[in-house]
Amino acid sequence: MNDLNMDPKPHYMKWQVIALLDFVTIISFENIFYPFQNQGLSVVVSWIFLLFAYVIPYELIVSQMSLTFDNQSGGLASWVRHGSNDTLGYWTSWMYWIQSVPYIVDVSNSVIVSFSWIIFGNNSLDRRMSTFSFGLLTFVIILIFILLENVFKNSLEVLSLIGGGAMFVMSVLFVLLAGYAVTHGAHIATQPMNWAAFKPTFSLKYFSTTGLLIFAMSGAELAAPYIVQMRDPKHEFPKAMWLLALMTAFLTIFGTLSLAVFFNANHIPHDFKMNGPYYAFHLLGQSLGVGKLLMYIFAVVQAIFMMAQLAVLLDASSRVFAGDVADKFMPKWLTKTNKNGRPIHSYTMTTGLSLFLLLLTGTLPNINTIYNWLLNINGIISPYKTCWVFFAFIAVRWQDKKFHSEYTFIKNRTGALLVGGWCLAFTFVCATLGFIPQEAAFGTKLFDHQLLLNFITVIVLFGMGFVMPILRKHEINKELN
Structure with missing residues (x-):
């Protein structure tokens, strides 16, 4: 018998699965609520502008x-490392990993x-639970x-x-x-809903x-x-990205218009960022005559969706962190993997830094403020990380040959x-302006x-990130002695 017939059939991930995997990590229904609270209906113009000038590129x-670095396990860190040098590759891996920590805490909050909505059916969490609990x-x-x-x-997939x-x-x-409700007599809450309502007010708060x-x-x-798990990456991966862009466009633009109904x-309610999605499905259910049914269905889906985000974030970010980092920068104990190939000590550091963030949130007055502050932190740290995508692209295209x-x-x-260059500059400026608190008056x-x-x-x-190379240098000196 031919031994080749004994090989297990390879398991390929479909491009639709890749798109959904990214959709889980990129945007959800609740992601349209905080921009709506910050910018009102004008955020529709912001979404459309960003779609064509930023998201698709x-x-x-x-x-x-x-596809340039399809044989590298480190993802973004590999792109920067091969396009520039080991030092910048290290900083990319560190920033990519560290930006996931506030998001992990934020998703756990969600x-x-x-x-709480599944159990209590209302917005009483802030009254029932202390910030410590x-x-x-x-x-x-x-x-x-x-x-x-x-x-x-396979929990990830x-x-x-x-x-x-x-x-x-x-x-x-x-x-x-929402469209059905409007065509059957539902009152549109945002009035007047005319072209002037969509006009952005360019101010420091807006930017x-x-x-x-x-x-x-x-x-x-x-x-x-x-x-590397795709059957035909050359054709399938761009398809996944286009599907991702279409899903993102649909949710952000038409979802925002539906909120205005x-x-x-x-x-807008002060706790809109935390409880807005549940309010939305509650109001939709009332307009259709089904009470809280849609709200409870959404609460269950949201719970599953947020747990999926945790799975993706903890898996993918740790793989990037430990996958392709120059030996001289990272302590051996941090990149050590267990028998399942998991970088177990990076999970330990994730836990410790999550605890640090939770201690900081303990100084805030209530759960709603905690929720909003963590969102704003993500609006600073995540764009700084994203800058490396465009830096890597510029470095590679500069060296086309x-x-x-x-x-x-x-x-x-x-x-x-x-x-x-445009994407890099725009991302950096927006990240820096994000330091300005958005939920408190100057x-x-x-x-x-x-x-x-x-x-x-x-x-x-x-x-x-400055500490890790110092620890590694100490580790090397200890090995030599």
Whole structure:
């Protein structure tokens, strides 16, 4: 018998699964709520502008970079390392990994909120639970998921399919049913709903909140380490990115218009970012005569979706962190893997830094403020990380003759460099403006407190990156002696 027939059949990930996997990590139904609260109906113009001037170029850049380095396990870190040098590759891997920590805490918070709506059926979580209990429960959820990551195989793909698919269905359902409600006599809450209502007001607050839009739409490069699991990456990966862009466009533009049906864009509830999605499905259910049914269905889907995000984040970010980092920068103990190939000590550091963030949130007055502050932190740190995508693209296109890709975004070198440079500059400026607190008035104690927390968080999370090479150098000296 031919031994080749005994080889197990290879398992390939379909491009639709890759798109859903990225959809899980990039944007969800709740991601349209905080931009709506920050910018009102004018955010529709922001979404459309970003779609064509930023999102589509971004995701096609990811396609080219992923196919240029399709044999590298480190994803974005590999792109920068091979396009420039080991030092910048290290900083990319560190920033990519560290930006996931606030998001992990934020997603864990969302898991608690979703279960509170399933159990209580209302927005009473802030009254029922202290900030200490909220932080403790968040920490427990993170620990549980880290343990589950190392017990269940294929949990990533299964949860992504269930969570991403169900959330996209619920998002489409909300838009379609909102349209149905309007055509059958439902009153539109935002008045007047004319062209003037969509006109952006260009101010410091407007630009300081744009980082959250970038945070909501970025993350396509998380799929890069999984490109080796595709049957035909050359044709399938760009398809996945286009599908991702279409899903993102549908949710952001039509989802926002649907919100304007049920909420007055000029008078939005103060806890809209935390509880808005549940309010939305509650109001939709009332307009259709089914009471709280849709709200409970959404709460269950949201819980599954958020748990899927935790699975993806804990798996993919740790793979990037340990996958392709120069030996001289990272301590051996941090990149050590267990018998399942998991970088177990990077999970330990994730837990410790999550605890640090939770201690900071304990200084804030209530759960709603904690929820909003963590969102704003993500609007700073995540765009700074995204800058490396465009830096890597510029570095590769600058050295066109050195690198070959099965797919090329903008064949003209000058045009490619201009687009990459625009995306890099825009992302960096929006991230920097994100330091300005968005939920507190200038000059108040809460504004000063949140501004201080923003700087402390960024300095500690990014500053830890300076510590790792020092520890590695000490480790090498110890080995030599």
